Amino acid sequence: MxxxxxxxxxxxxxxxxxxxxxxxxxxxxxxxxxxxxxxxxxxxxxxxxxxxxxxxxxxxxxxxxxxxxxxxxxxxxxxxxxxxxxxxxxxxxxxxxxxxxxxxxxxxxxxxxxxxxxxxxxxxxxxxxxxxxxxxxxxxFAGSSANLSLSLVAGFALQTSSSPQLPAVGGGVWLDGDIRLERGEALLWCNGPLARVTLAQGEQGGKFSLMIDEIMVDMDLLHTPVIAEIARVTLPISHLGAMMMGDKLQAEVSLNAEVRLCYQDEEENILLGTASLLRSGDDLLAQVEILA
Structure with a gap:
């Protein structure tokens, strides 16, 4: 992608x-x-x-x-x-x-x-x-633009090996990313963070907008991190290629019924389990509820 x-x-x-x-x-x-x-x-x-x-x-x-x-x-x-x-x-x-x-x-x-x-x-x-x-x-020329479906995540957990690991049910992992979900914040993710965004639902319902708060630089990740996915978002590739800080993009968003702990293997999200999110001061914990 x-x-x-x-x-x-x-x-x-x-x-x-x-x-x-x-x-x-x-x-x-x-x-x-x-x-x-x-x-x-x-x-x-x-x-x-x-x-x-x-x-x-x-x-x-x-x-x-x-x-x-x-x-x-x-x-x-x-x-x-x-x-x-x-x-x-x-x-x-x-x-x-x-x-x-x-x-x-x-x-x-x-x-x-x-x-x-x-x-x-x-x-x-x-x-x-x-x-x-x-x-x-x-x-x-004014052609059409194909769409891509990407992840919106509440944060990510770095890994120390090529095989992603999670604790047993009831255990938790601290999430990096400094995301405030209560403010509508998330990371737009595709094999790494693309942008820090704020998600807002439109007045008519069903329509969402993404405010691009920050364009993220490429992360040098030794191993694939585990991400806490909260939604999937569909955007035209032309918008993704041209987005800048301050842009407000109209998007098709599908909210997850639960927080999905997964990792990306090339083009696919591999589900590892589900979690609940707990706030402790400035830190966010993903507590494992179910392991896949």
């Missing part, structure tokens, strides 16, 4: 140059995959099946790409990437292979061909520094 947020800082809602646009979108399904030359496996370019089919038809008059001879594959690939995406021609293998893509959020190029229309090309595990310089001078 942090990679997507950093990409959002560059792309905003999207950038365009002539007949090419790039934005962050959720895509997936059956398609074709071009391996990046010199890159690790599963790093390259992907095109959905329906777009590949209409491209093959327009270029060769062959309605079913299965009937396309292997000798023509590099020619059709080159026709797809000509123009504003020509920088990709030398970066990928000329021969694609059929490949299914899990629906996730990726940097997506939309190439507009006069004879074909829009063709979608997805950058899979492509290092940001290798495409960022290409799009730096492109112009913004």
């Amino acid at each position: 942090n990679t997507l947020i950093k990409a959002g800082q560059i792309l905003g809602r999207g950038l365009e140059q002539a007949a090419c646009r790039i934005e962050l979108k959720r895509v997936g399904g059956d398609g074709m995959f071009w391996q990046r030359q010199g890159g690790p496996l599963n790093t390259g370019l992907w095109c959905p099946k329906q777009d590949w089919k209409k491209l093959v038809l327009a270029m060769t008059d062959i309605p079913d790409p299965v009937n396309l001879s292997s000798e023509l594959l590099p020619c059709v690939s080159a026709a797809m990437l000509e123009g504003e995406a020509s920088w990709l021609l030398d970066a990928v293998e000329p021969m694609p292979s059929a490949c299914g893509l899990l629906p996730e959020i990726y940097p997506v190029l939309t190439l507009t061909h006069a004879e074909v229309g829009d063709i979608t090309c997805v950058l899979i595990n492509w290092p940001q520094d290798q495409w960022q310089s290409i799009v730096t001078d492109w112009s913004p």
Whole structure:
């Protein structure tokens, strides 16, 4: 998720140059995959099946790409990437292979061909520094922004090993973060704190706003901490990439029925147990109620 947020800082809602646009979108399904030359496996370019089919038809008059001879594959690939995406021609293998893509959020190029229309090309595990310089001078356009679901936490407990540990039921852990829940404060968390925020419910109910009180610097964490999650919040990636202290963001918030003690393993929250929160002076204790 942090990679997507950093990409959002560059792309905003999207950038365009002539007949090419790039934005962050959720895509997936059956398609074709071009391996990046010199890159690790599963790093390259992907095109959905329906777009590949209409491209093959327009270029060769062959309605079913299965009937396309292997000798023509590099020619059709080159026709797809000509123009504003020509920088990709030398970066990928000329021969694609059929490949299914899990629906996730990726940097997506939309190439507009006069004879074909829009063709979608997805950058899979492509290092940001290798495409960022290409799009730096492109112009913004008012595209849509994919959403990310993040944690709102009351604090976190540092760990001394790679296997997060909790005390037995009835025991507790002191939480770092200096959060005052009674004032609506929380940490916006994605593999580490992104910002200190104040959560407020709108007058109409069901709508929440997040006031960005402080942008947090990256924490150098030796081991994954346990977090005390109180809610999930959904925000557009473009907002996350551009947020500054003092911003007030409208958000979709789902409050937890209980405080969830968990840790983040890549993109997933792993539940360890639930807790109640106790205040002792300036300190906050998470007392374990249930262990998962």
